[in-house]
Amino acid sequence: MTSRFNNWKPPEFDERNMTKWNWMCQHHENLELGVNTDIGAFTYINAKFGVIIEEGVEVGSHCSIYSISTIDNKSGQVVIRKNAKIGTHSVIMPGVTIGENTVIGAFSFVTSDIPDNTIAYGIPAKVQKNLDTAAKDTGG
Numbered sequence: 001m002t003s004r005f006n007n008w009k010p011p012e013f014d015e016r017n018m019t020k021w022n023w024m025c026q027h028h029e030n031l032e033l034g035v036n037t038d039i040g041a042f043t044y045i046n047a048k049f050g051v052i053i054e055e056g057v058e059v060g061s062h063c064s065i066y067s068i069s070t071i072d073n074k075s076g077q078v079v080i081r082k083n084a085k086i087g088t089h090s091v092i093m094p095g096v097t098i099g100e101n102t103v104i105g106a107f108s109f110v111t112s113d114i115p116d117n118t119i120a121y122g123i124p125a126k127v128q129k130n131l132d133t134a135a136k137d138t139g140g
Helices: 131-137
Strands: 024-026 031-033 044-046 051-053 064-066 078-080 118-122 125-130
Touching: 064 078, 125 131
Parallel strands: 024 044, 031 051, 044 064, 051 078
Antiparallel strands: 118 125
């Protein structure tokens, strides 16, 4: 990890459910953060039914992560696996798991599970590339 994580500590929430980095989480008692996570400013997390963000995950600014949706009455735990990256302005809906080492492109709307080691983007987000295959194709 980069040196910026040498002194990583879990966030503290104020009376408005905000962190000092200007992202917020309602029901933060149901939020599990792995070490060395990085969540961008103006991101909103609703963890009423649980949100797990594993070690090394990067979430871009202005993202929304919902464990409950009052529009369609869906609810369910959201899991973002180790070393995943979520592009800016993306929305993750209830019950979704995003796989380990997966990249979600900016402005994506994630409504279903995304497997490990893939790149996914779009509205709704769909797998566009398998990173294991891409590495083999380039000799990596």
